[in-house]
Amino acid sequence: MPLNKEIQPGDNDELTRERLQATFDTQQMAAALWGSDLARKRRELAKKVDKLTVLHDSKDMSFMTREEKLSENARKVVQMFAHVADIVEDPSDDAEMFHLSSNAIGHEGHPFGVHFVMFIPALKAQADDEQREKWLMPALGLQLIGTYAQTELGHGTNLRALETMATFDKATDEFVIHTPTVTALKWWPGSLGKSSNHAVVSANLIIDGKSYGHHNFMVQIRDENTHKPLKGITVGDIGPKMAYNASDNGFLGFDHHRIPRRNMLMRHAKVDKNGVYTKPPHAKIGYSAMVHVRSVMIGHQGMFLGSASTIAIRYSLVRRQGEIKEGSGEVKILDYQTQQHRLFPQLARAYVFMFAGKEVRELYQKVLSDMEKGETTLLADLHALTSGLKSVVTHLCVAGMEQCRMACGGHGYSRASGIPEIWGVAVGGCTYEGENMVMLLQLARYLMKAVKETKKGKSLGRLVDYLLLPQDRHSLIGRVPQGEYGPHLAAFEHIARRQIFKVADELTKLQDKGMSKEIAWQKKAVELQRAARLHTRFYLAACFHRKVQSVVDGRIREALADLYHLHLNYELLDMVNYALEDAYLKADQVDFIREDMYRLLETIRPNAISLVDAFEFSDRELRSVLGRRDGHVYENLYKWAKESELNRADVLPYFDKYLKPMMLAARQRSNI
Numbered sequence: 001m002p003l004n005k006e007i008q009p010g011d012n013d014e015l016t017r018e019r020l021q022a023t024f025d026t027q028q029m030a031a032a033l034w035g036s037d038l039a040r041k042r043r044e045l046a047k048k049v050d051k052l053t054v055l056h057d058s059k060d061m062s063f064m065t066r067e068e069k070l071s072e073n074a075r076k077v078v079q080m081f082a083h084v085a086d087i088v089e090d091p092s093d094d095a096e097m098f099h100l101s102s103n104a105i106g107h108e109g110h111p112f113g114v115h116f117v118m119f120i121p122a123l124k125a126q127a128d129d130e131q132r133e134k135w136l137m138p139a140l141g142l143q144l145i146g147t148y149a150q151t152e153l154g155h156g157t158n159l160r161a162l163e164t165m166a167t168f169d170k171a172t173d174e175f176v177i178h179t180p181t182v183t184a185l186k187w188w189p190g191s192l193g194k195s196s197n198h199a200v201v202s203a204n205l206i207i208d209g210k211s212y213g214h215h216n217f218m219v220q221i222r223d224e225n226t227h228k229p230l231k232g233i234t235v236g237d238i239g240p241k242m243a244y245n246a247s248d249n250g251f252l253g254f255d256h257h258r259i260p261r262r263n264m265l266m267r268h269a270k271v272d273k274n275g276v277y278t279k280p281p282h283a284k285i286g287y288s289a290m291v292h293v294r295s296v297m298i299g300h301q302g303m304f305l306g307s308a309s310t311i312a313i314r315y316s317l318v319r320r321q322g323e324i325k326e327g328s329g330e331v332k333i334l335d336y337q338t339q340q341h342r343l344f345p346q347l348a349r350a351y352v353f354m355f356a357g358k359e360v361r362e363l364y365q366k367v368l369s370d371m372e373k374g375e376t377t378l379l380a381d382l383h384a385l386t387s388g389l390k391s392v393v394t395h396l397c398v399a400g401m402e403q404c405r406m407a408c409g410g411h412g413y414s415r416a417s418g419i420p421e422i423w424g425v426a427v428g429g430c431t432y433e434g435e436n437m438v439m440l441l442q443l444a445r446y447l448m449k450a451v452k453e454t455k456k457g458k459s460l461g462r463l464v465d466y467l468l469l470p471q472d473r474h475s476l477i478g479r480v481p482q483g484e485y486g487p488h489l490a491a492f493e494h495i496a497r498r499q500i501f502k503v504a505d506e507l508t509k510l511q512d513k514g515m516s517k518e519i520a521w522q523k524k525a526v527e528l529q530r531a532a533r534l535h536t537r538f539y540l541a542a543c544f545h546r547k548v549q550s551v552v553d554g555r556i557r558e559a560l561a562d563l564y565h566l567h568l569n570y571e572l573l574d575m576v577n578y579a580l581e582d583a584y585l586k587a588d589q590v591d592f593i594r595e596d597m598y599r600l601l602e603t604i605r606p607n608a609i610s611l612v613d614a615f616e617f618s619d620r621e622l623r624s625v626l627g628r629r630d631g632h633v634y635e636n637l638y639k640w641a642k643e644s645e646l647n648r649a650d651v652l653p654y655f656d657k658y659l660k661p662m663m664l665a666a667r668q669r670s671n672i
């Protein structure tokens, strides 16, 4: 059977020659990345969207105002739902729907941006059966548009300090939702400003003057026909952002707004008509929508980095600049070792983030079905894992995307490259769903507890079993036969374990000297978040290992293993200070890792285009002139620039208004 190599008529010859070098079948690699069923569905879906012109951008979004962007994406999202049954096999499959949305709408946001990713998951996890009937069904049926309003102007991280109040009024069997101060205004919720008519609102539950902490309430905020804000509600858009500007992130205030008692989401915590409160089975069960998004973000961030890598690698095979050997002609910029070193590690990260995204979604589904039965044992493990992954993955994605942008030289800085927008959306991920540093410290709390258990000879959970293993004094990297990478993975494990125990010991010492637990924590906070990062990077490397081991096809396994080995080398060098501190690695071993990494860059080079083709991002989805599949970059860059609104006339009014009078006056002065 011939290997699929994604060659199509009209392709740039350079790219065709590159594709012919692939050692593997790109469709099989796509199956390894997405799962074979989803890979097939994605392919078919992209073809269908290509044929449905109502789903196409009416012009490049870069040339639109915010209002045009909102309107354009509202138009497309409505068309998308109108045609959904003809395009996707299973509209309840988030992955398929996300792919449809990427193709038709892009990543700049749309009126249902938070509806599907938080509002519905919050209802699924926290509404009781009767409430599901009342809101979940209409929400799934698009009869209402919802958002998730938790963050306030004054507080996003420290949820205990949220000020919005939900005071129970026994006499009327209602809650009174109120915004007591300007800092209590809800601030940031996606699609709140102009689009949503319902919100899941976090507010402090107050019964008979006693506060029970914040809980989630369903609040209708706009009239379903006129779309005007309801009485007692102030709502609007918070203004333009770094990116994601087709989303109307909003503010929201309540002036003693009344809702029925049964609008509190009551699957777990409950309030009866006499004001009797029932505690949930786990104090943080109301945070489930956040955990849901953190779990989907891992794979999505991988896709963002995969998109940027695709753009930069394809462009690097079209762009020629400079000669390696004088007189032998200009080379493709991907032939420079520095360019490969800039891009291939990002490609490897994109792969492993997607693999980790899949693993973490499986764990989330398990925890969700456990929660349905009131079982919450794995919630803390999931919270720790997603907190670490969310932080490390977004951070590395953004750093990686910036490398991709710079690797495209000047054209990378143009919005035509497509990178600025996806970078802007991805970088938001460092902040939303829990600021990265704060979430790393959440994982660190878990790790410190794990150390305590380890000292009793027990494990807190599967993810920290390795803490029970003894530490090796010296690494075997370079001391075993070439091609064995077990010692590399052991090095990740070693430096994570060492940092975790080191900081745990330091905390104990400070407390032994009489320092309070909280102050000791502050003194060691930077070291604690380092421990969390190292633990997560070990998890990612181990996840890559599991994936490579699971692949049956020899050609795919070999190509993936090259990426995996590159990942091990590159990430180890990035963290090498930790391994040098205790002389676990010696200087010659570091040199060995470097040399092996350079060798792998050369090995991967012929497969580069096919490794990015295997993501199977359609041109419509990438929205990048540089990353076009056919490689016809230059003529299309020129075409794109001509679309700029500044080119609508040869002379724009500002010239006559400001510059011309100034120059005339200057000329007159010089003639005097």
Ligand SMILES: CCCCCCCCCC/C=C\CCC/C=C/C(=O)SCCNC(=O)CCNC(=O)[C@H](O)C(C)(C)COP(=O)(O)OP(=O)(O)OC[C@H]1O[C@@H](n2cnc3c(N)ncnc32)[C@H](O)[C@@H]1OP(=O)(O)O
Pocket (backbone or CB within 6 Å): 094, 098, 113, 114, 116, 117, 118, 148, 150, 151, 156, 157, 158, 159, 160, 190, 284, 285, 287, 288, 290, 291, 293, 296, 297, 300, 379, 380, 383, 425, 431, 432, 433, 434, 435, 438, 442, 445, 446
């Ligand atoms: C299908 C399409 C999908 C597309 C998605 C991607 C597309 C890309 C574009 C999308 C763009 C935009 C979408 C963005 C939407 C964004 C939404 C938001 O940002 S919503 C708001 C999110 N806010 C936060 O994340 C707040 C962060 N803060 C917190 O989580 C908490 O305040 C915290 C955890 C820092 C502290 O909480 P709290 O004060 O209540 O904690 P305590 O100190 O009392 O207790 C700590 C104790 O609780 C445990 N804990 C905390 N959280 C959890 C949890 N979730 N689950 C389980 N356990 C939890 C913690 O571990 C401690 O335990 P202990 O045993 O005491 O150590």
Ligand SMILES: Cc1cc2nc3c(=O)[nH]c(=O)nc-3n(C[C@H](O)[C@H](O)[C@H](O)COP(=O)(O)OP(=O)(O)OC[C@H]3O[C@@H](n4cnc5c(N)ncnc54)[C@H](O)[C@@H]3O)c2cc1C
Pocket (backbone or CB within 6 Å): 114, 148, 149, 150, 151, 154, 155, 156, 157, 158, 187, 188, 189, 190, 244, 249, 428, 431, 432, 433, 434, 435, 436, 437, 438, 441
């Ligand atoms: C694009 C985008 C979309 C969003 N969508 C939504 C939405 O739909 N719904 C919603 O409710 N919210 C949303 N948010 C809000 C988002 O969840 C918060 O901005 C986020 O949780 C961070 O909180 P903060 O803004 O209060 O940051 P802050 O907590 O003020 O962070 C500022 C700095 O303080 C540090 N810091 C804070 N606390 C600690 C601590 N305990 N220890 C150490 N350092 C600390 C942080 O690390 C950071 O460096 C969105 C935000 C963005 C950017």
